[in-house]
Amino acid sequence: MKIINSFSKNKFLREKKNFENEKQQATFLNYSEIKSVLLLFNFTNDENIRIFEHLADILKADNKKVTFCGFVEQKNSQLPSTINKIIVKKENISFWQKPKNDLLENLSEKKFDAVFLLSTKMSMPVMYALMHANAKIKCGGIYEPNLLDLIIDTSNSEFINETYIFDNIVKYLKLINGSNPLGFRVRSIDFK
Numbered sequence: 001m002k003i004i005n006s007f008s009k010n011k012f013l014r015e016k017k018n019f020e021n022e023k024q025q026a027t028f029l030n031y032s033e034i035k036s037v038l039l040l041f042n043f044t045n046d047e048n049i050r051i052f053e054h055l056a057d058i059l060k061a062d063n064k065k066v067t068f069c070g071f072v073e074q075k076n077s078q079l080p081s082t083i084n085k086i087i088v089k090k091e092n093i094s095f096w097q098k099p100k101n102d103l104l105e106n107l108s109e110k111k112f113d114a115v116f117l118l119s120t121k122m123s124m125p126v127m128y129a130l131m132h133a134n135a136k137i138k139c140g141g142i143y144e145p146n147l148l149d150l151i152i153d154t155s156n157s158e159f160i161n162e163t164y165i166f167d168n169i170v171k172y173l174k175l176i177n178g179s180n181p182l183g184f185r186v187r188s189i190d191f192k
Contacts, residue, residue, distance in 0.1 A: 027136040028149070031173040034113040036065040038133055040140075041162060042123040045074040052118070055166050069107065069133075071099075071125040088125050097124030104132040114139060116169050117148065118162040139173070141165035 037059055041052055049070065056066040069086040071093075072079060079087045086106070088099050098104075107129055115133045117140025119126050130138065130147055139150040141160065152168045154160045 028176050029113055029137055029173070030176045031062075031170060034064060034173065036067070036112045036114075038067050038069060038107075038110075038112045038115045038135060039118060040069050040115055040126055040129055040133065041118040042071040042073065042121070042126045044072075046072065046077055046079050049079060051162055055118070055163065058166075067110065067112070069126075069129050071123055071129075088129070093125050098128050099125050104128060108132045108134050110134060113137070114173075116140065116166060117142060118165050120154075120160050120162065120165070139169045141168070 039052055039056060039059075043049060043052070049072075052068060052070060056068065059066045065084075067084045067086070069088070071088040073090075075090060077087065077089050079085075079089075081087045086103065088103060092103060093099050112133065112135040115130065115135040115138040117126070117130055117138065119140070119142060122142060127144065127147070130140070130144070137149050138147065139152070140148045141152040141154045141164075142148075143151055145151075150169065150172060152165055152172070154165065157164065
Protein backbone atom coordinates (compact mmCIF):
# COMPACT_ATOMS: atom_id res chain seq x y z
CA MET A 1 0.00 0.00 0.00
CA LYS A 2 2.87 2.38 0.79
CA ILE A 3 4.31 1.82 -2.70
CA ILE A 4 0.98 2.68 -4.33
CA ASN A 5 0.69 5.80 -2.15
CA SER A 6 4.23 6.81 -3.11
CA PHE A 7 3.47 6.40 -6.83
CA SER A 8 0.17 8.28 -6.39
CA LYS A 9 1.99 11.14 -4.64
CA ASN A 10 4.65 11.29 -7.37
CA LYS A 11 1.98 11.39 -10.09
CA PHE A 12 0.20 14.18 -8.21
CA LEU A 13 3.46 16.15 -7.83
CA ARG A 14 4.08 15.98 -11.59
CA GLU A 15 0.59 17.30 -12.31
CA LYS A 16 1.01 19.94 -9.60
CA LYS A 17 4.18 21.19 -11.27
CA ASN A 18 2.25 21.83 -14.50
CA PHE A 19 -0.48 23.52 -12.48
CA GLU A 20 2.01 25.84 -10.73
CA ASN A 21 3.09 27.25 -14.09
CA GLU A 22 -0.52 28.25 -14.86
CA LYS A 23 -1.53 29.43 -11.36
CA GLN A 24 -2.80 32.97 -10.97
CA GLN A 25 -1.87 35.30 -8.12
CA ALA A 26 -4.19 35.00 -5.12
CA THR A 27 -6.48 37.84 -4.14
CA PHE A 28 -6.64 38.31 -0.39
CA LEU A 29 -10.23 38.96 0.56
CA ASN A 30 -11.63 40.07 3.86
CA TYR A 31 -14.16 37.59 5.27
CA SER A 32 -16.98 40.06 4.59
CA GLU A 33 -15.96 40.25 0.89
CA ILE A 34 -16.26 36.49 0.44
CA LYS A 35 -19.63 35.55 -1.04
CA SER A 36 -19.01 31.93 -2.10
CA VAL A 37 -16.99 29.20 -0.39
CA LEU A 38 -15.98 25.70 -1.40
CA LEU A 39 -15.57 23.52 1.68
CA LEU A 40 -13.09 20.81 0.76
CA PHE A 41 -12.45 17.84 3.04
CA ASN A 42 -12.09 14.12 3.48
CA PHE A 43 -14.03 12.09 6.02
CA THR A 44 -14.13 8.49 7.17
CA ASN A 45 -17.85 7.64 7.04
CA ASP A 46 -21.26 9.02 6.11
CA GLU A 47 -22.05 10.16 9.67
CA ASN A 48 -19.04 12.51 9.71
CA ILE A 49 -20.69 14.74 7.09
CA ARG A 50 -22.58 16.40 9.98
CA ILE A 51 -19.41 18.21 11.08
CA PHE A 52 -19.14 19.89 7.68
CA GLU A 53 -22.87 20.60 7.46
CA HIS A 54 -22.54 22.45 10.77
CA LEU A 55 -19.59 24.50 9.47
CA ALA A 56 -21.54 25.23 6.27
CA ASP A 57 -24.45 26.47 8.40
CA ILE A 58 -22.11 28.94 10.10
CA LEU A 59 -21.06 30.29 6.69
CA LYS A 60 -24.66 30.40 5.45
CA ALA A 61 -25.65 32.39 8.55
CA ASP A 62 -23.04 34.93 7.38
CA ASN A 63 -24.73 35.07 3.93
CA LYS A 64 -22.15 32.93 2.14
CA LYS A 65 -23.08 30.51 -0.64
CA VAL A 66 -21.51 27.16 0.26
CA THR A 67 -20.58 24.18 -1.89
CA PHE A 68 -19.22 20.94 -0.43
CA CYS A 69 -16.65 18.67 -1.99
CA GLY A 70 -15.72 15.75 0.20
CA PHE A 71 -13.97 12.44 -0.27
CA VAL A 72 -15.56 9.69 1.82
CA GLU A 73 -13.26 6.80 2.74
CA GLN A 74 -16.17 4.49 3.64
CA LYS A 75 -16.90 1.74 1.14
CA ASN A 76 -20.46 1.81 -0.20
CA SER A 77 -21.24 5.33 0.99
CA GLN A 78 -24.94 6.18 0.73
CA LEU A 79 -24.44 9.94 0.47
CA PRO A 80 -25.76 11.37 -2.80
CA SER A 81 -24.07 14.13 -4.76
CA THR A 82 -26.09 17.23 -5.62
CA ILE A 83 -25.28 20.53 -7.32
CA ASN A 84 -23.86 22.03 -4.13
CA LYS A 85 -22.71 18.81 -2.44
CA ILE A 86 -20.10 16.84 -4.36
CA ILE A 87 -19.36 13.52 -2.69
CA VAL A 88 -16.33 11.71 -4.10
CA LYS A 89 -16.56 8.00 -3.41
CA LYS A 90 -14.00 5.25 -3.91
CA GLU A 91 -15.68 4.27 -7.20
CA ASN A 92 -15.17 7.88 -8.43
CA ILE A 93 -11.37 7.73 -8.24
CA SER A 94 -8.73 6.03 -10.34
CA PHE A 95 -6.11 3.58 -9.19
CA TRP A 96 -3.84 6.62 -8.73
CA GLN A 97 -6.36 8.24 -6.35
CA LYS A 98 -7.33 10.90 -8.91
CA PRO A 99 -11.04 11.78 -9.16
CA LYS A 100 -12.70 11.31 -12.53
CA ASN A 101 -12.18 14.11 -15.05
CA ASP A 102 -15.85 15.20 -15.12
CA LEU A 103 -15.72 15.93 -11.39
CA LEU A 104 -12.49 17.93 -11.72
CA GLU A 105 -13.85 19.82 -14.73
CA ASN A 106 -16.99 20.64 -12.75
CA LEU A 107 -14.84 22.15 -9.99
CA SER A 108 -12.71 24.17 -12.39
CA GLU A 109 -15.78 25.58 -14.17
CA LYS A 110 -17.39 26.88 -10.96
CA LYS A 111 -16.01 30.11 -9.53
CA PHE A 112 -15.56 30.56 -5.80
CA ASP A 113 -14.25 33.46 -3.78
CA ALA A 114 -12.55 31.07 -1.35
CA VAL A 115 -11.70 27.44 -0.77
CA PHE A 116 -11.46 26.21 2.82
CA LEU A 117 -9.45 22.97 2.89
CA LEU A 118 -10.50 21.43 6.20
CA SER A 119 -8.68 18.10 5.99
CA THR A 120 -6.31 17.21 8.78
CA LYS A 121 -4.38 14.65 6.73
CA MET A 122 -3.14 14.40 3.16
CA SER A 123 -5.70 12.81 0.85
CA MET A 124 -4.88 12.53 -2.87
CA PRO A 125 -8.50 12.91 -4.09
CA VAL A 126 -8.86 16.07 -1.98
CA MET A 127 -5.51 17.45 -3.18
CA TYR A 128 -6.59 16.99 -6.81
CA ALA A 129 -9.87 18.75 -6.06
CA LEU A 130 -7.94 21.59 -4.39
CA MET A 131 -5.64 21.91 -7.38
CA HIS A 132 -8.58 22.13 -9.82
CA ALA A 133 -10.82 24.39 -7.71
CA ASN A 134 -11.28 27.82 -9.26
CA ALA A 135 -11.02 30.34 -6.40
CA LYS A 136 -9.55 33.74 -5.64
CA ILE A 137 -7.98 32.47 -2.41
CA LYS A 138 -7.33 28.97 -1.10
CA CYS A 139 -6.94 28.41 2.64
CA GLY A 140 -6.17 25.32 4.71
CA GLY A 141 -4.24 23.59 7.44
CA ILE A 142 -2.14 21.13 5.44
CA TYR A 143 1.24 22.44 4.37
CA GLU A 144 0.93 22.39 0.60
CA PRO A 145 2.82 25.34 -0.85
CA ASN A 146 1.76 26.68 -4.24
CA LEU A 147 -1.70 25.18 -3.80
CA LEU A 148 -2.70 27.11 -0.70
CA ASP A 149 -2.44 30.87 -0.33
CA LEU A 150 -3.16 30.92 3.41
CA ILE A 151 -1.78 28.02 5.45
CA ILE A 152 -2.79 27.70 9.08
CA ASP A 153 0.16 26.30 11.02
CA THR A 154 -1.13 23.22 12.79
CA SER A 155 2.25 21.77 13.78
CA ASN A 156 2.24 23.23 17.31
CA SER A 157 -1.24 22.10 18.28
CA GLU A 158 -1.96 18.74 19.79
CA PHE A 159 -5.70 18.50 19.07
CA ILE A 160 -6.17 19.54 15.46
CA ASN A 161 -9.52 18.92 13.84
CA GLU A 162 -11.62 20.39 11.05
CA THR A 163 -13.30 22.91 13.33
CA TYR A 164 -9.95 24.22 14.56
CA ILE A 165 -8.79 24.81 10.98
CA PHE A 166 -12.14 26.39 10.02
CA ASP A 167 -12.16 28.73 13.05
CA ASN A 168 -8.61 29.91 12.35
CA ILE A 169 -9.24 30.49 8.65
CA VAL A 170 -12.28 32.62 9.48
CA LYS A 171 -10.39 34.41 12.26
CA TYR A 172 -7.53 35.35 9.96
CA LEU A 173 -9.74 36.34 7.02
CA LYS A 174 -11.58 38.75 9.33
CA LEU A 175 -8.22 40.45 10.03
CA ILE A 176 -7.42 41.13 6.38
CA ASN A 177 -7.73 44.78 5.34
CA GLY A 178 -7.53 44.86 1.57
CA SER A 179 -5.69 42.83 -1.03
CA ASN A 180 -2.29 42.96 0.70
CA PRO A 181 -2.76 41.98 4.36
CA LEU A 182 -0.41 43.63 6.78
CA GLY A 183 1.70 44.81 3.83
CA PHE A 184 3.18 41.42 2.89
CA ARG A 185 2.25 38.12 1.28
CA VAL A 186 1.21 35.61 3.89
CA ARG A 187 1.82 31.90 3.31
CA SER A 188 1.59 30.60 6.86
CA ILE A 189 0.18 31.83 10.12
CA ASP A 190 0.02 30.29 13.56
CA PHE A 191 -2.72 31.21 16.02
CA LYS A 192 -1.77 30.17 19.53
